[in-house]
Amino acid sequence: MTDTTIPTLLSRDSGEPLADQIVRAVSARIDDRQLRVGSRMPSIRRFAAAHGVSPFTVVASYDRLVAQGYLESRRGAGFFVRDRSPHGAALRRDDPDIAGAPQQRTLDVVWLIRHMFRQSPTQPSSAAGVLPTAWLDGPGVANALRAVSRQNVAGLLNYGAPQGYAPLRDLLQRKLAELEIAAVPDQFVTTLGVTQAIDLVAREFCRPGDTVFVDDPAWFLMFGSFAAMGLKVVGIRRLADGPDLAQLEALAALHQPRLYIINSVLHNPSSTSLSAAKAFQILRIAERHDITLLEDDIYCDLHPGGAQSATRLAALDQLQRVIYVSGFSKSLAANLRVGFIAASAETARRLADRKMLATLSTSDLGERIVYRILSEGVYRKHLDRIRTRLDAVRPVVLRRIESLGLTLAPAPTAGMFAWADCGRDTNVLAAQAMEEGVLLAPGSLFSPDQLPSTKLRLNIAAALDDVQAWQFLERTLG
Numbered sequence: 001m002t003d004t005t006i007p008t009l010l011s012r013d014s015g016e017p018l019a020d021q022i023v024r025a026v027s028a029r030i031d032d033r034q035l036r037v038g039s040r041m042p043s044i045r046r047f048a049a050a051h052g053v054s055p056f057t058v059v060a061s062y063d064r065l066v067a068q069g070y071l072e073s074r075r076g077a078g079f080f081v082r083d084r085s086p087h088g089a090a091l092r093r094d095d096p097d098i099a100g101a102p103q104q105r106t107l108d109v110v111w112l113i114r115h116m117f118r119q120s121p122t123q124p125s126s127a128a129g130v131l132p133t134a135w136l137d138g139p140g141v142a143n144a145l146r147a148v149s150r151q152n153v154a155g156l157l158n159y160g161a162p163q164g165y166a167p168l169r170d171l172l173q174r175k176l177a178e179l180e181i182a183a184v185p186d187q188f189v190t191t192l193g194v195t196q197a198i199d200l201v202a203r204e205f206c207r208p209g210d211t212v213f214v215d216d217p218a219w220f221l222m223f224g225s226f227a228a229m230g231l232k233v234v235g236i237r238r239l240a241d242g243p244d245l246a247q248l249e250a251l252a253a254l255h256q257p258r259l260y261i262i263n264s265v266l267h268n269p270s271s272t273s274l275s276a277a278k279a280f281q282i283l284r285i286a287e288r289h290d291i292t293l294l295e296d297d298i299y300c301d302l303h304p305g306g307a308q309s310a311t312r313l314a315a316l317d318q319l320q321r322v323i324y325v326s327g328f329s330k331s332l333a334a335n336l337r338v339g340f341i342a343a344s345a346e347t348a349r350r351l352a353d354r355k356m357l358a359t360l361s362t363s364d365l366g367e368r369i370v371y372r373i374l375s376e377g378v379y380r381k382h383l384d385r386i387r388t389r390l391d392a393v394r395p396v397v398l399r400r401i402e403s404l405g406l407t408l409a410p411a412p413t414a415g416m417f418a419w420a421d422c423g424r425d426t427n428v429l430a431a432q433a434m435e436e437g438v439l440l441a442p443g444s445l446f447s448p449d450q451l452p453s454t455k456l457r458l459n460i461a462a463a464l465d466d467v468q469a470w471q472f473l474e475r476t477l478g
Contacts, residue, residue, distance in 0.1 A: 010051055018053050022061035023068075030070050030081055041071060041079040067234070067448045069227030075427070075452075084228070124462035126469045127441040129268070130334050131416065131461050135389060137373075137382045141333050144372040148365065160364030162356040163348070164190025164340065168371040172340055175374075179300070180315040181324065183342045189352045190362050193339040194298045197325040198261060199225060200351050200358070201294050201341065206231055206258045213251070213260035215243065217419070217446035217455070219268045219296070222261060235448040236260070238267060240410050242278035245285070252289040260291050265310040266299035269446050269457035271415030273303070276311040283313060286321055293317070297326040298339075301383050302390070302415055319344050328370055330416075331383060336366045390416060390461060397460045400470070404477045406456070418458045419443075422477060426456045429476065438472045 010021050029035045041047070044062065048055045062079050065071040072082040124132045148156070163169065169185040176183050191197040206212060208230030214222060216235025226233045234255055237244040243262065251257075262282070264274040274282075286293050295313045303310055314324040319342060327339030341351055355362070373379050398411055398418060406420040422429060426442035433440045443455030463469065 010053070018057050019060045019064070022051075022053075022057070023064050026061070026065055027068065027070050030084070035081050037081050037083045039081045040077070041081070043078055063449050063451065064232070066450060067223070067227070068232055069224070073451070124465040125439050126458045126463040126466040127439040128459050128462050130330060131386065132465070135386060135461060136333060137378070140373060140378055140382065141336070141369065144369045144376075147372055148368045151368075156365055156368075158364075160361040160367065162189075162361050163352045164188060164362065165364055165367035165371060167375075168367050169340075171371060171374055172342070176314075176324070176342060179312055181312065181342065182318055184345075187319065187342055187345050187348045189341045189343075189348050189355060190367055191325075191327070191339040191341060191355065192359070192362055193329050193337045194296060194325050194327045195221060195339075196355075196359075196362075197327070197339050197341045198222060198294065198296065200354055201323055201325070202226060202229060202231065202259060204347075204351055204354050205292055211255040211257040213248075213255075213257045213291070214448055215262055215267065216448060217269055217443065218261070218263070218448070220445045223448050223450070233448040238270065238272070240270075240272050241275040242272075243282065245278065245281050248282070249285055252285055252291060256289060257291055259294055260286065261294045261296060262313070263296050263299075264312050265297055265303050266415035266417075268299065269417050269441075269443075269455075270419040271412035271417045272410065273310045273414075274313070279311045279313055279316055283317055283321070291321075293322045295322050295324045297324060298330055299415060300326050301328075301331040302387065304387055304391075304414055314342065323347065331386065332370065332373065332379070336370060337363070338366050338370045387414075390414075393464050394460050397458070397463050400463075401458065404473055406477070412460070416459060416461050418460055418463075420456050420458055421454050422456050423454055425452045426454060427452055429456070432476065433469070433472050436468070436472055438468045440469065 010018055010025075012018070026035070026041075041062070042050065044055050044058045047053075047058045062071060062073075066073055066079070069082060069084055071079045073079055163186070166185065168190065169188040172188050173183055173185055189197075189200075191200065202212065202225075206229065209232070211232040211234055212226050213234050213236050215238045217238060218235070223233055232255070234251060234257065236248050236251065242264075248260075260282075262274075264279065266273060282293070285291070293313055297312065297314075312324070314322045316322075324342040325339065329337065329339065332338075341348065343351065394412065398408060401408065401418060401420050406422055408418060408420055412418055426440065427444050430440040430442040441457040443453030443457070444450050446455070446457065447453065
């Protein structure tokens with residue numbers, strides 16, 4: 001396959017940064033189908049020489065085009081034009097269902113999710129993003145389902161309210177009050193999990209070409225979704241106590257983002273939480289640059305509170321600039337798909353209208369089940385059991401991780417994830433593991449750039465019983 005030729009269209013007199021010009025020119029040619037899907041881009045050195053720019057400028061441009069979904073990086077082969085169609089975004093050039101050497105296929109977000117769903121529900125996986133089913137309250141969910149089914153049947157046969165089941169929204173008001181976030185029921189919108197919540201907010205606040213900030217690393221499912229919307233995804237380096245504020249300030253001035261999606265508590269994948277000092281600074285930066293903050297607090301209920309109390313942006317801002325999203329899939333049941341948005345009354349109304357246009361309503365049945373569980377008081381006891389169990393297995397798993405020579409900086413003190421440094425490319429490691437039927441979550445998937453990484457995310461709750469994964473890691477790294 002020959003390299004694609006890019007005409008020289010760069011101007012040094014326009015005032016526009018050269019990297020921005022390259023990104024705009026290449027993306028426009030891909031959108032106009034002047035560059036075909038699968039075509040190989042010029043090498044970094046060749047592009048730099050042809051256009052009279054530095055290799056660093058080309059690297060930055062290609063990295064941004066990868067993050068926006070226009071290009072894909074193939075190890076040892078270079079950069080290629082990516083299929084941005086809905087089907088093409090999910091399918092790679094090789095059929096993922098055909099057995100073969102995994103290192104010959106792209107290890108992307110879809111690769112990980114596809115293989116996570118192929119795992120047996122009873123088989124613990126250190127790559128999973130949920131608690132093992134044995135840790136969850138199956139009997140409690142079943143009892144709530146039976147109780148709801150004995151209620152007025154006619155109420156279960158109609159559409160739910162666009163903003164969500166009213167008694168559940170009343171209960172969410174009390175739940176957020178415990179976090180010092182004041183909100184009335186009309187400020188809540190229920191969703192199909194946090195995934196739909198983030199999607200609704202992004203579609204309401206952003207238009208194609210807008211920039212969205214995310215943590216780097218962060219929850220990977222956003223990257224492909226935002227790229228499909230035509231948004232520019234820019235990562236903000238995540239440190240132990242929150243984002244790198246100097247980088248946030250500089251990139252905010254450069255990109256003028258519409259949204260910043262941030263995990264303030266038990267960040268995925270590092271299980272770190274935001275410090276109070278950084279929370280105040282983030283709000284000040286957001287105000288200076290008119291950024292809407294989307295606070296993803298899906299791991300809220302796994303945090304112990306008390307001496308390890310966490311700072312939430314929504315508690316400081318009281319839902320003026322901050323939109324707060326959370327749910328119950330991580331702590332109660334992923335299959336219920338019940339999440340929620342808390343925002344200003346006007347924003348909540350607009351988001352409810354957008355939700356109605358997209359799905360009419362969410363599952364009233366699922367929301368009734370969650371309400372039943374939360375209102376009966378058994379949920380608090382369930383959370384206590386989960387946190388106690390996590391506290392018991394965490395030191396055991398961390399010692400085992402460190403015995404393999406992996407480093408943890410910092411070691412998590414709460415939550416369900418460990419972010420370990422293997423000292424080698426974990427894409428290669430994950431490909432080798434897949435040859436043996438072992439699923440790992442390489443660090444590259446958690447960065448919007450998806451560049452090679454030495455990091456590996458491990459699910460503490462599931463890792464202890466994932467015998468195959470430990471055997472592979474001990475044999476490969478030990």
